[in-house]
Amino acid sequence: MGEKVLEVISLRVYYDLPQGTVRAVDDVSLDVRRREVIGIAGESGSGKSTLALAITGLLRPPAKVVSGKVLFNGVDILRLSEDELRRIRGRKIGVIFQDPNTYLNPIYTSGFQVAEVFEAHRGIHAKKYLNEVVKLFRLVKIADPERRVYAYPHQLSGGMKQRVLISMAIAERPDLIVADEPTSALDVTIQSEIMDLLAEIREETNTSIVMITHDLALLFEVADRVAIMYAGKLVELGRASDLIKDPLHPYTKALLSILRYERKKKLTSIPGSIPSLINPPPGCRFHPRCPYAFSKCSKIEPKAVNIDGRLVACHLVGGSE
Amino acid sequence: MSSVLNAINLRKYFRITTGLLGGRKYVRAVDGVTLDLLEGEVLALVGESGSGKSTLGRILVGLQRPDEGEVLYRGINIYSSGNSVSKKLRHRIQAVFQNPDSSLNPRMQIYDILKEAVLTRNPSLSDREVIEEIIKLLRSVGLVEDHIFKYPHELSGGEKQRIAIARALAVAPEVLIADEVVSALDISVRAQVMNVLMDVKEKYKLSMVFITHDMGLVWSISDRVAVMYLGKLVELGPTEEIFKEPLHPYTKMLLVSSPAAASATASKDLRFRARGEPPSPINPPKGCKFITRCPIAGSECSITEPELMEISRDRMVSCLKVLKI
Amino acid sequence: MEDELILRKVEEARKKRLKEMWSVFKNNRMAYLASYVLVAMYLMALVGIFITPYDPYDFDLSRARQAPSLSHPLGTDELGRDILSRIIAGAKYTLGISLMSVTIGALIGVMLGLISGYMGGLVDTVIQRAVDVALAFPTILLAIALIAALGQGVVSLIIAIAVSTFPVYARLVRGSVLQVINEDYIAVVKLLGKDPWYIMFKHVLPNITSPIIVQSTYYMGLAILLTSSLGFLGLGAPPPTPEWGSMIGSGRVYLFSSPHIVVSPGIFILVTALACNLVGDGLRDALDPKSRMFIRRV
Numbered sequence: 001m002g003e004k005v006l007e008v009i010s011l012r013v014y015y016d017l018p019q020g021t022v023r024a025v026d027d028v029s030l031d032v033r034r035r036e037v038i039g040i041a042g043e044s045g046s047g048k049s050t051l052a053l054a055i056t057g058l059l060r061p062p063a064k065v066v067s068g069k070v071l072f073n074g075v076d077i078l079r080l081s082e083d084e085l086r087r088i089r090g091r092k093i094g095v096i097f098q099d100p101n102t103y104l105n106p107i108y109t110s111g112f113q114v115a116e117v118f119e120a121h122r123g124i125h126a127k128k129y130l131n132e133v134v135k136l137f138r139l140v141k142i143a144d145p146e147r148r149v150y151a152y153p154h155q156l157s158g159g160m161k162q163r164v165l166i167s168m169a170i171a172e173r174p175d176l177i178v179a180d181e182p183t184s185a186l187d188v189t190i191q192s193e194i195m196d197l198l199a200e201i202r203e204e205t206n207t208s209i210v211m212i213t214h215d216l217a218l219l220f221e222v223a224d225r226v227a228i229m230y231a232g233k234l235v236e237l238g239r240a241s242d243l244i245k246d247p248l249h250p251y252t253k254a255l256l257s258i259l260r261y262e263r264k265k266k267l268t269s270i271p272g273s274i275p276s277l278i279n280p281p282p283g284c285r286f287h288p289r290c291p292y293a294f295s296k297c298s299k300i301e302p303k304a305v306n307i308d309g310r311l312v313a314c315h316l317v318g319g320s321e
Numbered sequence: 322m323s324s325v326l327n328a329i330n331l332r333k334y335f336r337i338t339t340g341l342l343g344g345r346k347y348v349r350a351v352d353g354v355t356l357d358l359l360e361g362e363v364l365a366l367v368g369e370s371g372s373g374k375s376t377l378g379r380i381l382v383g384l385q386r387p388d389e390g391e392v393l394y395r396g397i398n399i400y401s402s403g404n405s406v407s408k409k410l411r412h413r414i415q416a417v418f419q420n421p422d423s424s425l426n427p428r429m430q431i432y433d434i435l436k437e438a439v440l441t442r443n444p445s446l447s448d449r450e451v452i453e454e455i456i457k458l459l460r461s462v463g464l465v466e467d468h469i470f471k472y473p474h475e476l477s478g479g480e481k482q483r484i485a486i487a488r489a490l491a492v493a494p495e496v497l498i499a500d501e502v503v504s505a506l507d508i509s510v511r512a513q514v515m516n517v518l519m520d521v522k523e524k525y526k527l528s529m530v531f532i533t534h535d536m537g538l539v540w541s542i543s544d545r546v547a548v549m550y551l552g553k554l555v556e557l558g559p560t561e562e563i564f565k566e567p568l569h570p571y572t573k574m575l576l577v578s579s580p581a582a583a584s585a586t587a588s589k590d591l592r593f594r595a596r597g598e599p600p601s602p603i604n605p606p607k608g609c610k611f612i613t614r615c616p617i618a619g620s621e622c623s624i625t626e627p628e629l630m631e632i633s634r635d636r637m638v639s640c641l642k643v644l645k646i
Numbered sequence: 647m648e649d650e651l652i653l654r655k656v657e658e659a660r661k662k663r664l665k666e667m668w669s670v671f672k673n674n675r676m677a678y679l680a681s682y683v684l685v686a687m688y689l690m691a692l693v694g695i696f697i698t699p700y701d702p703y704d705f706d707l708s709r710a711r712q713a714p715s716l717s718h719p720l721g722t723d724e725l726g727r728d729i730l731s732r733i734i735a736g737a738k739y740t741l742g743i744s745l746m747s748v749t750i751g752a753l754i755g756v757m758l759g760l761i762s763g764y765m766g767g768l769v770d771t772v773i774q775r776a777v778d779v780a781l782a783f784p785t786i787l788l789a790i791a792l793i794a795a796l797g798q799g800v801v802s803l804i805i806a807i808a809v810s811t812f813p814v815y816a817r818l819v820r821g822s823v824l825q826v827i828n829e830d831y832i833a834v835v836k837l838l839g840k841d842p843w844y845i846m847f848k849h850v851l852p853n854i855t856s857p858i859i860v861q862s863t864y865y866m867g868l869a870i871l872l873t874s875s876l877g878f879l880g881l882g883a884p885p886p887t888p889e890w891g892s893m894i895g896s897g898r899v900y901l902f903s904s905p906h907i908v909v910s911p912g913i914f915i916l917v918t919a920l921a922c923n924l925v926g927d928g929l930r931d932a933l934d935p936k937s938r939m940f941i942r943r944v
Contacts, residue, residue, distance in 0.1 A: 187598075193594075258508055260584060267516055269515075425831055430656060489834075492838065
């Protein structure tokens, strides 16, 4: 196992809203090692996007960090100034977002916008970098890169734009790429292509990737390790192959059985709905929807226990009883 | 089995003007589609965005008059009576759409939304009967009476989609067009809503067109699959056969690139791992439209456009390579 | 559950929603205060003639252009009439004319916009080109031309202002309609086989009321200014009507020697127009269902 590139230590991020305090990320710890693809999966309201913002130093009010650290190469990102962050973000941490349309400026060519990344970090005019951009475009498999660098965003398809965004993220060969729902806006056929591409990029550039998505099936295809989040809590974290074979947390079990589509059978469903993060259920946050819940679950919050390198937060597992 | 709905040679082009003096160009959203919906079946309509599957859905339900062709509901053309769809047939075909935030009028309580639909079917009902009917509908989609007083913004996405289903049921339809009904929902809620949909499908004896891009759901619920590419049907057949032995290279591509379908399909040929994106529907390639992404295309494919042909009982495909073999 | 209980709860939920809107509006202090100012102004317009300290028409050159004093709190004008009395009595003209004209303009504009947006096609083209023509005229010129054609008087004033406001409504409403008719709930109502008028009034109109109401409050302010401008130009309500704009118009000669003649009605115009705008802002927030939405998840 490689060194740790990123370490999140008991992170708590809350939002202060007029309706109350939203506990979006509540005591989450996790680490990312070199050359590793780690997937963070969860439904809406699980806190996964807030976690992504925290890792990339993009948290803005009303979000506030209540406690915890996010160590990137040993430096706590949460304590850096905006200037220091900017130097790290883009250069050491690449970011890929869900909707490429909002992140590409329609009035500049795609090549210029990628070159701007170089300009920002090296301080020489963007035009000097077109050759490097062509190389990058070749790396992210944009066909006909010499011509495409002069294409405006509207002349590119959705998948192509996402490739441009990926090329921006990897331009400075970052140590870490954070991809927040990188394929959710794309078609199924194109999703798999983008996932393949990210996997290849990891091979070629030795970068680590944090992949945040709600699409579990896709995640298990590319991730080495997978973290499952529910209502602001990390409920299970382990190697993707282990999780698929033998999920330990009831929530992981339920999610995976939903993904096993059986012909003409009722789909496995999880009863109830995702809880409010303002008033999360006491004890284990999953207990109202959990088929295995017993009296302890509604009273005491389960601590994450380590079982053969796998973290699980559930009273049924780990024999604290 | 008799068919409830026949789509015959449907064509819908959307005109787009390019610039002030730019010539007329057309997006060929639906380009000569013929399709039957059999009684009691679930017909899955799959394809990428831009394949025309949603436009086809809107034509089938009666919301989009086709440029050419007709839609027959039990033999009667639903677009026949002048400008508006024949009113008597109107209620028999209903639809549920993708976006839960758009499907309910934000100014109306659930009570008003369902009451409107209930009274449409039977205007003479008393308040008491309307309420009984509403409660019955809510229960059939797994909701409780408390939802009656809510406004749409007080409901979750899954609850909104259930209300949308309940509203469609209120007029006792025979055909339901479900356009990506669960794709905007969270995975744990998605399964709940799908189960509700399949329950009511049985209970109300619906025939259903299920439009989706999720091959896993196609496998789990559909009887037949129709695959669309750039406005055309490229393959049609029973679900089990299509998953076991897809014929059209595009169908293979869809199945190979969909992790959700991995357990269901026998098709694992990595030659068909997706590559490239569909060409613009404004300027589709000559010959076979799939030629730009097809791993097995030959020279003949760029010249002749294949027709959808029946190659065995119930199975149709439009591919020169397949038909020749 | 009992049917009656359900119906009662439906009614309660409806009331609760109105209450929520009101509380959002009340939270906007400026708008809330401005709404009181407006109510006060309109009350004044209603009962004005009974509460004036002096007869607003009673002139007496011997006390012309007196500065504000205890007996005449806002002073007297060039003919010796009490300015406070004239402002109180004039409220009904300035506010009445603007209210009437905006209402008429809104009614016509909303109808045209609804039809234009919902029907589309040729109907849309015809209506919108007509609106283009109407919008091409500068507002004040159009109003002047109309008054010249119709003759001076309160009724022509109302018509003139209404004519110059309706095109803006038609445009605004059409835009909102185009947004709303793409919503799925409209498609679904079509599937119920409802006729276009039903859909327009039952489903489209309620969803575009907030821009209309907000626009109307802004236009009230503008109409007050327009009424006053025309009055100032001598095209408004004919003298001796104590319309606020006309008061400024006839007093402008004495702007330097007796500024109070012009300043007092000016302040009333300003305050009323400003109050309209503030109330508009408050309503915009209160009527938006999303601003009250309970945020369940982040």
